[in-house]
Amino acid sequence: MTVRKDDYSGRRIRSVTIAFNIIEVLQERNHVGVTELADELDHSKSTIYSHLQTLRERSILVQEDNGYRLSLRLLDMANSVREQxxxxxxxxxxxxxxxxxxxxxxxxxxxxxxxxxxxxxxxxxxxxxxxxxxxxxxxxxxxxxxxxxxxxxxxxxxxxxxxxxxxxxxxxxxxxxxxxxxxxxxxxxxxxxxxxxxxxxxxxxxxxxxxxxxxxxxxxxxxxxxxxxxxxxxxxxxxxxxxxxxxxxxxxxxxx
Amino acid sequence: MTVRKDDYSGRRIRSVTIAFNIIEVLQERNHVGVTELADELDHSKSTIYSHLQTLRERSILVQEDNGYRLSLRLLDMANSVREQxxxxxxxxxxxxxxxxxxxxxxxxxxxxxxxxxxxxxxxxxxxxxxxxxxxxxxxxxxxxxxxxxxxxxxxxxxxxxxxxxxxxxxxxxxxxxxxxxxxxxxxxxxxxxxxxxxxxxxxxxxxxxxxxxxxxxxxxxxxxxxxxxxxxxxxxxxxxxxxxxxxxxxxxxxxx
DNA sequence: AATGCTGTTCCCCTCTAGGGAAGATTATTT
DNA sequence: AAATAATCTTCCCTAGAGGGGAACAGCATT
Structure with missing residues (x-):
């Protein structure tokens, strides 16, 4: 059996971390705007904005009148996990x-x-x-x-x-x-x-x-x-x- | 009512895109290894490796003997979406x-x-x-x-x-x-x-x-x-x- | 023992992506 | 209705993040 390490070695990708920080905020509270996220995660609005557009394009989140929220796409992912x-x-x-x-x-x-x-x-x-x-x-x-x-x-x-x-x-x-x-x-x-x-x-x-x-x-x-x-x-x-x-x-x- | 644009404007974050490409592959087929992902997504192993470690740290995926798979963390996200x-x-x-x-x-x-x-x-x-x-x-x-x-x-x-x-x-x-x-x-x-x-x-x-x-x-x-x-x-x-x-x-x- | 797989680490160099600031748009106020 | 204050969006500059190549390590198979 392969020895698995449960400690975390290697490099991290900063922007991916930022993206998941955004997702985590959106998980707890929906309809959050750019400014709010920028303040909360301590990044410039332009940074957050680019991330939001990226996630939006990927259908991870949707933009609505009063802010962003996670999309139903995540339900599909969850289904795959269950199937797996x-x-x-x-x-x-x-x-x-x-x-x-x-x-x-x-x-x-x-x-x-x-x-x-x-x-x-x-x-x-x-x-x-x-x-x-x-x-x-x-x-x-x-x-x-x-x-x-x-x-x-x-x-x-x-x-x-x-x-x-x-x-x-x-x-x-x-x-x-x-x-x-x-x-x-x-x-x-x-x-x-x-x-x-x-x-x-x-x-x-x-x-x-x-x-x-x-x-x-x-x-x-x-x-x-x-x-x-x-x-x-x-x-x-x-x-x-x-x-x-x-x-x-x-x-x-x-x-x- | 706010006018929403359904076209995709602005900049994209490349590494976030890569990360979600990985997730997408893992959604269709679990227990995939670094080499396999690198081939499939046409990136170097080191790139994929760093991404995998990042996602692993975030509990988005788990590393098992025969490769990576999406983690149950996604079920929690899905629940939040349903609640929202x-x-x-x-x-x-x-x-x-x-x-x-x-x-x-x-x-x-x-x-x-x-x-x-x-x-x-x-x-x-x-x-x-x-x-x-x-x-x-x-x-x-x-x-x-x-x-x-x-x-x-x-x-x-x-x-x-x-x-x-x-x-x-x-x-x-x-x-x-x-x-x-x-x-x-x-x-x-x-x-x-x-x-x-x-x-x-x-x-x-x-x-x-x-x-x-x-x-x-x-x-x-x-x-x-x-x-x-x-x-x-x-x-x-x-x-x-x-x-x-x-x-x-x-x-x-x-x-x- | 040798070969061929994996996963992991290291380092270099490019161009990504974060930040600041200004421009648009919409909302709120007077 | 004009003025103010919020948003969201765009643009540009530049540091350093992150992608890639290659070398290394750890197993497995022969």
């Missing part, structure tokens, strides 16, 4: 089912550059609000999805990631270093599912099961809920649900 | 309903830079295959969605668009110029719904109703199907369906 991941339909339908039958939050995540990225999320009837969102990243060591993925990927890759992590304690329960994490991963590997016991967010617990494929993991599927409802017994019970869902997804992964 | 459009939930549920009750393809589109962009698509039981896809653009003058939107937007904007169109005949029925188009728009405005009678694709007919808001149009909702099933009577019948769906969406558009 493969098995999106099975995954989403299993996550939906899980959310419905448990009433909680169900999610599917994969590893990207040593972090957990959410591919799909469904919220059940009594689900709590969380800040997790499709497409964003979270640390691997503080989430059930991340730890579960780590526990089942080829050990060479697991080590790469574990060693490159900078550990930050989000709560008093957060794993604080490699040794502790390795121990936890062992437990998960043996038990077959991973738990997040208020390690990422105070008051929230999760259970996750890996979706395996040959000698590696495609991702993991999880359920999240408030500690009040997520007793040890309930978690064990829920672990059966996630394992079953994971299994269904695995069975539908013959090709791709 | 507003009323996405009502729109998608109405389109779903429409597809289900008619068994055909139902779509919702908006205008972007004088073209029709698809925001949402649902396919019913007996739906035919089409190349339309969420996020992509089609001409306004050859689609029921586009013509319907044109028919109900402020006339100043309609003119701007109609005049800037370059007319291409996709089928023998395609509208061929401004005069013909204006006449058609009049009919649509009076009738309350628009029709595409094999004007965009041979063998396909569509009906669309506008989703209005104050003095302008948010977009339009349509049903598409094979001419064999879409007799004039059926179309008139279906027009009621789309008008009803459009109305439901309108009623849910108080804010935003």
């Amino acid at each position: 991941i493969g098995n999106y339909d099975v995954i989403s339908s299993e996550v939906d089912k899980l959310a419905e039958e448990t009433g909680e939050i169900a999610q599917f995540g994969i590893e990207e550059h040593g972090r957990t990225s959410y591919l799909y999320k469904a919220t059940g009837e009594q689900a709590v609000e969380t800040r997790s969102r499709v497409g964003i990243q979270q640390p691997m060591y503080s989430t059930s999805l991340g730890k579960t993925i780590l526990a089942f990927m080829p050990s060479s890759r697991t080590e790469e990631i574990v060693e490159s992590i900078e550990y930050t304690s989000f709560t008093s329960q957060t794993v604080t270093g490699p040794q502790e994490l390795y121990a936890e991963l062992d437990v998960i590997a043996k038990r077959g599912y991973g738990i997040d016991d208020e390690e990422n967010i105070e008051g929230l617990r999760c259970v996750a099961a890996p979706v395996k494929r040959e000698d590696t993991v495609l991702g993991a599927i999880s359920i999240t809920g408030p500690s009040s409802r997520f007793t040890d017994e309930r978690i064990e019970e829920l672990s059966e649900h996630v394992k079953r869902a994971a299994n269904v997804i695995e069975l539908n992964t013959k090709f791709s | 459009i507003g009323n996405y939930d009502v729109i998608s549920s109405e389109v779903d309903k429409l597809a289900e009750e008619t068994g055909e393809i139902a779509q919702f589109g908006i205008e972007e830079h004088g073209r029709t962009s698809y925001l949402y698509k649902a396919t019913g039981e007996q739906a035919v295959e089409t190349r339309s896809r969420v996020g992509i653009q089609q001409p306004m003058y050859s689609t029921s969605l586009g013509k319907t939107i044109l028919a109900f937007m402020p006339s100043s904007r309609t003119e701007e668009i109609v005049e800037s169109i370059e007319y291409t005949s996709f089928t023998s029925q395609t509208v061929t110029g401004p005069q013909e188009l204006y006449a058609e728009l009049d009919v649509i405005a009076k009738r309350g719904y628009g029709i595409d009678d094999e004007e965009n694709i041979e063998g396909l007919r569509c009906v669309a109703a506008p989703v209005k808001r104050e003095d302008t149009v948010l977009g339009a909702i349509s049903i598409t199907g094979p001419s064999s099933r879409f007799t004039d009577e059926r179309i008139e019948e279906l027009s009621e369906h789309v008008k009803r769906a459009a109305n439901v969406i309108e009623l849910n558009t108080k804010f935003s």
